[in-house]
Amino acid sequence: MLILSLNYVKPLEEVDQHIEPHMAWVNHGYDKGWFLASGRKEPRTGGVILADGDRATIEAYVAEDPFAVAGVAQYEITEVSVSRTAIGLAKLKG
Template sequence: MYIVSLTYTASLDRIDDVLPAHRAYLDAQFAAGHFVVAGPKVPRDGGVIVVSNMERERLDAILAADPFAQQGVAVHTVTEFKATRLATGLNLPRPEAAV
């Protein structure tokens, strides 16, 4: 799995201009089963996306299609991790192994 941290590189006015296209992109990634959780940071200087397990090259291609990246208003930082525990009742991909 991955944690993707978005950091805005443009004014919030410019972010808001691109936000509808970014939200449509998020909808498509959720529908495809790629993204698990997404939302803005507090304070609003970027966002966070939790991504299901996939090849890193595939994730990089998906992130390159983000309108925020295409419009140059945000940068993505990716951290890969192995999920080993999951709270009961969450509908997420199962961890690889319990620790």
Template sequence: MFVVILDYLADLTEIDAALADHATWLDENYRSGLFLASGRREPRTGGVILAAGLREDLENAVAADPFAQRRLARHTVIEFHPSKFGGALNVEQVKAALN
């Protein structure tokens, strides 16, 4: 499983101009099953994505993010091996994505 931390490198005007393309990219990765959750950080300095799957697939997806392609954000990928899950999380879906 992975946490992807996005740090904005541009002002919010530039970020907002690319937001629709970024949202389309997010939707594509949700449909593929790679992304499990995402959202912006508070304060609005970037975002966070929770992902499961193969690292190579995630790295390819990150490279295709319009924010990355336009050098609007830096992506840091952190891999971890979950050992506990809260009841609100769909554990079976996460486990299936990890396999």
């Protein structure tokens, strides 16, 4: 599993200009079966996506995020080998 942590590097006014294409990009990630969960950080400094798939493929997809392309957010990608989950979350185990 990959944890995609994005941090805004521009003011929210600039980030908000790219929300619609970013959300289309997120939805496509779910459609491809790569994204398992996602949401905003609180306070609103970025977001987190839990992803499943080949790291190189996910990294290439992250580079296409409208937030990244516009330079309003930067990603940190952390790979996790999940060994234990709550009931119902076994899919997260590698």
